[in-house]
Amino acid sequence: MTKEGSSRLATFPAGIVGAGLGEVRRRIPSDDPPPLPINGALDVVGKPVPRIDGRAKVTGAARFTVDVRLPGMLFARVLRSPHAHARILGVNMRAAADSLGVRAVHVVTEAGNGVLQTVHYRGAPIAAVAAATRAQAEAALALIKVRYAPLHFVVDLDEARQTYSPAVFEATLASSPGFSRSTNVWGPVRDPFASGSRGNVADGLAEADFIIDGQFRTQVQTHCCLEPHAIVADWQPNRLTVYTSTQNVRGVRDELAETFGLEQRAVRVISEFMGGGFGSKLSAGDYAFLAVELSRKAGAPVSLVYDRHEEQISGGNRPGTAQLVRMGAKRDGTVTAITVLAFGTAGTEMGAGVGNFAQSLYSCPNFEMVQYDVLTNAGPGCAMRAPGNVQGAFAVEQMIDELAERLEFDPLALRDRIDPSLVRREQRRIGGDRIGWNSRHPAGAEVGTIKCGLGVAQSFWPGIVDTSSSCEVQIERDGSVVLRSGVQDLGTGTRTVLAQVVAEECGLRAEDITVLIGDSDFPAGQSSGGSKMTGSITPAARNAAHKAMRALAAVIAPKLDATVDDLVTKNGRIFVRGTKERAMSFRDAAAFLSEPIRTISGRPADYGGYRLTREAGGLAQADIGGVQFASVEVDTETGIVRVKRVVAVHDCGRPINPLQVESQIHGGIIMGLGFALFEERTLDRGTGSMLNADLEQYKIPGIADVPEIDVVLLENYHAQSSTDACGVAEPATIPTAAAIANAVYNAIGFRVRSLPMKPATILATLGKIPSLDWSL
Amino acid sequence: MKDIHDRDEKWPSGSDRGLIKLNVNGIEHRLHVESDITLAEALRGPLALTGTKIACNRGACGACTVLLDGQAVCACMIFAIDVGQRAVTTIEGLCRDHQLHPIQESFLAYDAVQCGFCTPGLVISAAALLESNPHPMLDEIKTALSGHLCRCGTHPHIYEAVLAASTARIK
Numbered sequence: 001m002t003k004e005g006s007s008r009l010a011t012f013p014a015g016i017v018g019a020g021l022g023e024v025r026r027r028i029p030s031d032d033p034p035p036l037p038i039n040g041a042l043d044v045v046g047k048p049v050p051r052i053d054g055r056a057k058v059t060g061a062a063r064f065t066v067d068v069r070l071p072g073m074l075f076a077r078v079l080r081s082p083h084a085h086a087r088i089l090g091v092n093m094r095a096a097a098d099s100l101g102v103r104a105v106h107v108v109t110e111a112g113n114g115v116l117q118t119v120h121y122r123g124a125p126i127a128a129v130a131a132a133t134r135a136q137a138e139a140a141l142a143l144i145k146v147r148y149a150p151l152h153f154v155v156d157l158d159e160a161r162q163t164y165s166p167a168v169f170e171a172t173l174a175s176s177p178g179f180s181r182s183t184n185v186w187g188p189v190r191d192p193f194a195s196g197s198r199g200n201v202a203d204g205l206a207e208a209d210f211i212i213d214g215q216f217r218t219q220v221q222t223h224c225c226l227e228p229h230a231i232v233a234d235w236q237p238n239r240l241t242v243y244t245s246t247q248n249v250r251g252v253r254d255e256l257a258e259t260f261g262l263e264q265r266a267v268r269v270i271s272e273f274m275g276g277g278f279g280s281k282l283s284a285g286d287y288a289f290l291a292v293e294l295s296r297k298a299g300a301p302v303s304l305v306y307d308r309h310e311e312q313i314s315g316g317n318r319p320g321t322a323q324l325v326r327m328g329a330k331r332d333g334t335v336t337a338i339t340v341l342a343f344g345t346a347g348t349e350m351g352a353g354v355g356n357f358a359q360s361l362y363s364c365p366n367f368e369m370v371q372y373d374v375l376t377n378a379g380p381g382c383a384m385r386a387p388g389n390v391q392g393a394f395a396v397e398q399m400i401d402e403l404a405e406r407l408e409f410d411p412l413a414l415r416d417r418i419d420p421s422l423v424r425r426e427q428r429r430i431g432g433d434r435i436g437w438n439s440r441h442p443a444g445a446e447v448g449t450i451k452c453g454l455g456v457a458q459s460f461w462p463g464i465v466d467t468s469s470s471c472e473v474q475i476e477r478d479g480s481v482v483l484r485s486g487v488q489d490l491g492t493g494t495r496t497v498l499a500q501v502v503a504e505e506c507g508l509r510a511e512d513i514t515v516l517i518g519d520s521d522f523p524a525g526q527s528s529g530g531s532k533m534t535g536s537i538t539p540a541a542r543n544a545a546h547k548a549m550r551a552l553a554a555v556i557a558p559k560l561d562a563t564v565d566d567l568v569t570k571n572g573r574i575f576v577r578g579t580k581e582r583a584m585s586f587r588d589a590a591a592f593l594s595e596p597i598r599t600i601s602g603r604p605a606d607y608g609g610y611r612l613t614r615e616a617g618g619l620a621q622a623d624i625g626g627v628q629f630a631s632v633e634v635d636t637e638t639g640i641v642r643v644k645r646v647v648a649v650h651d652c653g654r655p656i657n658p659l660q661v662e663s664q665i666h667g668g669i670i671m672g673l674g675f676a677l678f679e680e681r682t683l684d685r686g687t688g689s690m691l692n693a694d695l696e697q698y699k700i701p702g703i704a705d706v707p708e709i710d711v712v713l714l715e716n717y718h719a720q721s722s723t724d725a726c727g728v729a730e731p732a733t734i735p736t737a738a739a740i741a742n743a744v745y746n747a748i749g750f751r752v753r754s755l756p757m758k759p760a761t762i763l764a765t766l767g768k769i770p771s772l773d774w775s776l
Numbered sequence: 777m778k779d780i781h782d783r784d785e786k787w788p789s790g791s792d793r794g795l796i797k798l799n800v801n802g803i804e805h806r807l808h809v810e811s812d813i814t815l816a817e818a819l820r821g822p823l824a825l826t827g828t829k830i831a832c833n834r835g836a837c838g839a840c841t842v843l844l845d846g847q848a849v850c851a852c853m854i855f856a857i858d859v860g861q862r863a864v865t866t867i868e869g870l871c872r873d874h875q876l877h878p879i880q881e882s883f884l885a886y887d888a889v890q891c892g893f894c895t896p897g898l899v900i901s902a903a904a905l906l907e908s909n910p911h912p913m914l915d916e917i918k919t920a921l922s923g924h925l926c927r928c929g930t931h932p933h934i935y936e937a938v939l940a941a942s943t944a945r946i947k
Contacts, residue, residue, distance in 0.1 A: 050884045057892030058880040058899055060827015060867035067826035135810070224927050226831040226839055226893040275829075275893030276927050308832045491891030491928050659887045663933055667890060670929030695836040695925060704918045706931040 006030040012607070012719035013038050016651070019426050024719045026607040033505070033546035033722050039654060039715055043570065044504040045723070046715075048659035051496045052511055053273070053489070062273040065230040065245040066305050073232065074103050074130040076294050076304040077137040078287065079144050080314070081119040081126055084377040084688025085153035085168070088116050088126070088146065095143035096129055101136030104298035105129050105144075106290060118151075120168060120348045121377050122688040123313035125286050130294040130302045153377035155683045157320055157345045160184045160376045168348065168375035185343075187372035189353060197368045198359075204337025204366030208328025210406050216325065216395035217754035220345075220681040221318040221674070223384060224700050227275020228306035229315055233291040235299070241268045244288060247277040248527035250469075250486050253520040255284040256292060269520040277490040278671070279383030280316030282529050312693035316382035317681060319344045319352035321391045325399050333409055333417040337366040344391070345374045346381025355388025357734070358396045360623075361460045362418045377688050379681075383529060385671055386461060386730035390737065397457035397738035398751060405443070411456055411742070412437060423716055424458060427627040427649035430712055431456070435629040435647045444749020449637050452644075453747025456629050457738035459650070461731040463620030463720075465610070466536040469526040470602040473502060473544040475552055477596060479587030481506055482514045483544075486525030487537050489517060492729060493660035497534055498541045500656055501723055505545035507569025508586060523600055531624065531727030536603055538656060539721040544601035546722075551597045556589045606720045622718040624731045626650035628669070630739040631707075634747045636766060639759030641677055643707040643740055651716040652728035662711045665732040669709055672736025674701045680756050796857050800825065801869030809856050816840040816851035819866060827867035827896045831925070838924035841897035842866050848904040850923075867896035870903060879903045882941035883934075890928030898924050902938045911942050 007027045012035045014024035021038070039046025056062040093105045107127045108116050116126060127144055131137040152166035159165055167183040205211055231244040240262060246252050249269040257264045274281070291304040306315060321344040328337040338359075344352025353371045384390075404414040412428050419425065432438075440454040471485040483502050489495045499513040506513075516522060526536060553564040553574070560567070560583070562576040569575075574589050576582035612619040629647040634640075648665050655661045678699040682691045692698040717724055737755060745751045750765045764771035792812070798805045800823060807822045816833075819825045819842070831839035833852045840851040843865035870877045879902045882888070889895050898921060905912055905920040912920065917938045926934070 048887075051887065051889060053892075054884045054887075054889050055876070055880075057889045057895050058876070058883045059871055060825075060896045062892050063826070064829075064893060066829070067820075069824065069826075135812075224925075225891075226829070226837065226925065226927050227891070228831070273892060275831075276891045278927075308834070491889075493890075663887050663890055663928075663930060666932050667929030670931060671927070694834065695832045696834075700925055700927060701929075701931075702925060703921045703931045703935065706929075709932050 010035050013717040014719050015717060016423065016426060017715040021717070026719050028607050029604050031547070032604065033542055036723065038717065042504055044500045044510055045656050046654065046658065049496060049500055049510045049657055051493055051660070052499050052515065053495050064227050064273045064275050065232060065243050065271065066227060068232045068243045068303070070232060070234060070301040073301040073303055074132060074294070074298055075134040075137050076128050076130040076291055076302050077134065077141050078125050078290065078310065079127045079141045080310070081122055081124045083119065083148055083150050084122040084155065085120055085151040086148040087118050087151060089149055090147045091116065091127055092145040093127060095145070096140040099136070099140040099143050101132040102140045103130050103132065103300060104294045106293045106297065108286070108290070118170065121379050123310070123379055125290065125314070128290040128294060128304070130298050153688055154184070155376050155378045155685055155688050157322060157343060157374055157376065160345065160374050161343060168377055184375040185372050186350065186375070189371040199366030201337045201339050201366045201368045205328040207330070208336045209331045211326065211328045212399065212402055212406060213324065213326045214395065214399050214402065215753060216323045216398065218321045218391040218394055219679070219755050220320040220381070221384065221679045222312050222681055222698065223278050223280040223316055224695065224698070225276030225278065225280065228308065228311040229281065229285060229287055230305040231288050231291045232301055232303045233288070233295040234301040235292060235295040239266050239268065240292065241270070242288070242292070243270045245274040245281060246271045247281045247488065247490055247529055248283065249488050249518060249520045250525045251282065251527055252284045252288065256288065259289060260292060267520070271488045271518040274488060274490060277528060278385045279387060279529065282383060282527055308695060309693045312698060313379050313690050316384070317379060318384035318387070318390070319346035319381035321352065321354055323354060323395045325358070325395045327399050327403055329403055329407060331407065333407055333414050335362055335364040335418050338364050339368045340370070342371045343374050344371065345376045345378065347376050347378035349380040349382065352381060353388045354392035356462070357389045357392035357460055361396065361458060363420050378683055379690070385668070386734045389461065389734050390672070390675065393457060393459070393734045393738045394741065394755060397735060398741055401455070401742045401745065402751065415458065419458070421625060423651055423714070424625050424627055427651070427714065431627050431629045431647045431649040434710055434712065435631060435645070437629070440746065443746050446747065449635060451634050451636060451747040453632050453634065453743040453745065454629065455739045455742025455744070455746055456627065457735035457742060459626040459628065459731045459734040461531060461624045461734065463535065463623055463726055464530040464532040465606055465620050466526045466532050467603050467605060468524060469537055469540060470523045470600055471498070471537065471540040471544045472523045472598060472600045473541070473548045475548050475590055475593070475597040477590055477593050479590040480514065481508065481512060482516060483541060484516045484522040485537060485541070486520050486522040487517050487533065488525065488528055490528050492528070492533065492664060493657060494528070494533055494537070496660060497538055497656040501538045501542045502545040505542055505549055506586065507574065508572055531730040533727055534656065535653065535721065535726040538723040538725050540601050540603040542722045543603070544599045547599040547601060548597045551599065552589060552593070555592050556584065559592065560584065603721065608719060620718070620720050622720065624652055624726050624728065626731050626735065628735045628739045630743040632740060632743040632747055634744055634762060636748060639762035641740070641744055641757050641762060643673060645708045645710065646736070647710045647712070648732065649712040649714065650728060650732060651714040653716060653718055653720065653726035654724040655713055655715060656723065656725050658713055661713055661728055664729050665711045666709055668729060668732025669736050670701050670706055672733045673705065675755065676737035676740040677756050677758065798856065798859055798864060799861065800864045801866060811855065811857055813856045814852050815842070815854045815856050815859055815864070818856035819851060825866050825868050829893055829896060831893065837894070838901065839894050839897045841900045843900060843904055846904065846907065848901045867900055870899065877903055878944060879906060879938070879941045882937040886933045886937035886940060888930055888933040888937035890930050894924060894926045898926070898934060905938070906942060912938070914939065
C-alpha cells in the first residue's frame with residue numbers, strides 16, 4: 001500500500017516458463033511500476049550480463065578492506081587465550097605499552113562488569129596492541145603479562161551433555177532459565193523459525209505400518225572466507241569512519257554507534273569490495289570494537305586484520321549436531337509422523353539448531369521438534385550459508401531415502417507422493433532425466449572394488465523479505481544514471497543486478513549505470529544474509545528508476561508532443577509508442593532537465609501478502625527450493641569417495657542474471673561438497689586447541705575435487721514484487737551433502753550417518769576398520 | 777638458476793633492514809625492507825600493489841601468486857631480499873595500455889569471478905599456463921590451478937574461462 005493507500009490491479013506472469021506459465025491478478029500500490037513481462041521479452045533483465053565490477057576484480061584494482069592504507073595508519077594484533085577455560089587474575093599491559101612503535105593498548109572487557117573475568121575458549125581475545133608496524137605489534141603481544149587460573153573445560157558435544165561435565169559458563173548463566181537438563185544444555189527449543197510442532201506424533205506413529213529411526217551427526221565447518229575478518233577504524237573528533245569486510249554496513253554502523261554512544265550519522269561504515277561472506281560477517285564482531293578503541297586511544301587510524309589461524313579459531317563456524325530422526329509411514333507412502341531430537345553446539349554461542357527443514361518440506365500432519373543447544377569451550381559458531389538447514393537436510397533426506405527403500409518406492413516416486421510442491425515435482429522430472437535416474441541400480445548391487453551410485457536430495461529455503469532498505473536513482477543532465485544504496489556486494493553480483501534492473505527501466509545498458517553501494521551514508525541498506533538481498537532490494541531499485549523515468553518523461557513529453565504514458569524507452573532512446581521518428585536519445589532527453597532528477601524508493605510489502613507477517617519473519621508466499629542429484633564413485637579399498645557429476649535444478653523467481661545465478665549455485669554445491677567429504681574442525685580434547693587451524697590441514701574443495709556440475713535454472717514467477725526475483729545462495733548448498741550420502745548408499749549398500757564422509761568413515765561403515773560407537 | 781642472493785651492496789652488515797632493488801612489472805624499484813619481509817608484503821606495502829592478496833600467508837591458497845621470470849609462485853613464500861634480479865609480474869602488470877589480457881577478458885565473459893579475492897592469483901596462474909601450454913586439456917588446467925583455493929566455489933566457470941581463452945587462440 002502506498003502512503004495514501006491507493007492501489008490498482010495488475011496482471012502478472014505466474015508459474016514456470018515451459019511448464020504451465022499462467023497469469024495472476026494482484027493488487028499493487030498505485031505508484032509501483034507496471035508488471036515486467038517474462039525474461040524472454042526483456043532487454044537487460046534476465047540476460048547473462050558480465051559483472052559491472054568484474055574488470056576491477058580481474059585487474060586487481062578492486063580495493064578490499066585489507067588493501068585500505070590511510071596516512072599514519074597503525075597495525076593492531078590481538079592477544080588470545082592459550083587456555084580453553086580460565087579465570088583472568090590480572091592483565092599487565094605496561095611493558096607492551098612501552099614497547100617500540102606501540103601507540104595504544106586495550107584490554108577486552110566483559111559487558112556489564114567492565115573487566116575481563118573469564119575466557120571460555122582457546123583463542124578468545126584478551127587484549128590488543130596498535131603499533132607502527134605489524135611486526136612491532138606482534139612483538140609487543142609477547143610482553144603482555146596475563147595471570148590465568150585455568151579451569152576445567154569440555155570441547156566435545158557428547159561429553160558436554162553429561163551431568164558430570166565441567167560448566168562452560170559460571171553458575172550465574174548456567175542457572176538461568178532454560179538450563180534444565182544439565183549445566184551446559186539449554187532447551188528444549190520446540191518452536192524453531194517459521195512454525196512449531198503440530199498434530200500428535202504418538203497417534204501418527206500408532207497408525208504407521210513402518211517406523212524407522214536414524215541417528216546422524218554433522219561436524220563443525222568453518223567459513224574460510226579468503227579475505228579474513230578485517231577492519232580499518234579511523235576515529236576523528238567529529239566522526240568515526242570504518243572500513244570493514246562486512247555483510248552488513250548498516251548493521252555495523254548501528255552497533256558501533258550504540259556501543260560508543262555516538263549518533264548514527266556520526267559513524268560511517270564502508271565496504272567497497274569484500275572477500276567472501278557466508279554468515280560470519282553479519283555483525284561488527286569483537287575485533288571491530290577493539291580496533292575502534294585502539295584508534296580512539298591512539299588518535300590514528302588502526303588496521304586490524306585476522307591471520308588465517310585467528311580466522312579459523314575465532315572467525316565463526318557452522319555448529320556441529322547430533323540428531324535422532326524418527327519417521328512413521330503407511331504402505332501407500334503416506335508419512336504419518338516425523339520427530340526430530342537434535343543437540344547442537346555452537347561452542348560458547350547459542351543457535352545450533354537444525355532449522356525448519358524437517359517440519360516444512362513434506363506433508364505430514366504430526367510433527368515434533370525438540371532441539372537443545374549444548375555449550376562447549378570451543379570457538380563461537382554463527383550463521384553459515386543456510387544455517388541449520390544444511391545439517392537438518394543431511395538427516396531428513398537420508399531418512400526419506402531409507403523410507404523409500406522400506407516401502408519399495410522409488411525415491412523420486414515417494415517424493416512425488418509426499419512433497420506438495422509442484423515446482424520441485426517439475427525439478428525432479430527434469431533432473432531425473434538429466435542424471436539418467438532410470439539406469440540407477442539397487443543399492444550395493446555393483447561388484448568390484450570401485451562402486452558407482454546415484455542419489456537425490458531436495459532443498460527448501462523460506463523466501464525471506466526485508467522491506468527496510470531503499471535505493472536512490474539520480475539522472476544527471478549529461479544523461480548519466482547513478483544508483484545509491486547502503487547495501488553491499490559479497491560477490492553474489494548485487495551491483496550488477498541493480499544496474500540491470502535500472503537499465504531495463506531506463507532503456508539503457510547495464511554498463512551505463514553507475515552503482516554506488518557499500519557505504520552507510522547512502523540510503524538505508526540491509527544485511528546480505530538469508531538469501532534475501534536480490535528479492536528485497538531490486539524492487540526498490542526498479543521503483544526508484546521508474547519514478548525517475550516518469551519525471552524525465554514529464555519534461556520531454558511536451559517536446560515530443562505526447563503524454564507521459566505514451567513514452568517508451570529502449571536501446572538508449574525514448575520513443576512515442578508506435579512511432580519511430582518521434583523519438584530522442586536518452587542523453588538528449590536528459591539535457592532538457594533544468595536540474596538532475598533524484599528519486600528514492602523502498603520496497604513495499606509482497607504483492608499478495610506474506611505467508612508470515614513482517615513481525616513474524618516476513619516470509620513470502622513462495623519458498624525457494626531445488627532438487628540435486630549426485631553421481632559418485634566409492635573406492636571400497638581406500639574409502640575414497642569421488643563425486644563425478646551433480647545435476648542441480650533450482651528456481652529463484654525471476655533470474656535477473658542467469659550467469660551469476662549459475663555461479664551462486666556452483667558455489668553452494670561446492671561448499672556442500674566440502675561439508676560432505678573434507679571439512680572438519682578438529683579440536684584436541686586435552687587442550688581445547690584447534691589442530692587444523694589453517695588451509696592445508698583444514699581442507700576445502702580445490703578445482704580437482706570439483707565434479708561436472710549441470711545447473712538447470714527454472715524461470716518461476718510468483719508475482720511477489722516489481723522484479724519478482726529471489727536469492728539463491730543458500731538453497732543451493734542445502735541438499736548437496738544429503739544427495740552425495742544417498743549416492744554413496746546406492747553405491748555401497750551401507751548408509752553413512754556422520755560427516756564428513758572421509759576415507760576412515762567409509763571404511764568404518766563398510767566394517768573394514770573399527771568404528772567409534774556413538775549414540776544419543 | 778640465477779644468484780638469488782644478489783643483494784644490493786647498500787645492505788649494511790649486521791642490520792636487519794637494507795636497500796634492495798625489485799624489478800616489478802618492468803619498473804625497477806629501490807626500497808628499504810626488513811630481511812624477513814616477504815615479496816607479497818613488499819608488493820602490498822611499500823610498492824602499494826595491493827592486487828596481490830594474502831589469504832593464508834603460507835603457500836596453501838595461491839591468492840598471492842605472481843610471476844617470477846614467467847613462473848607462477850606464491851609471493852608469500854619468498855623473502856623480498858631473495859628475489860634478486862628476477863622479473864616480477866603482478867596482476868597490475870598483466871594488462872598492457874589498459875588492454876585486458878585475453879585471460880582477463882575470458883574470466884569476465886564466463887563469470888569466473890565472485891568475491892574477487894582469489895581472482896588475481898588465479899588469473900596470474902592461468903596466464904602462466906597458457907604461456908607455457910597454449911591449448912591445455914581440462915585435466916592440465918585443473919592441475920595447473922590446483923594450488924588455488926576459492927571459497928565462493930567459482931571453479932567450473934574458471935576452467936570454462938581458461939578453456940575458452942585457449943580455444944580463442946586456435947582461431
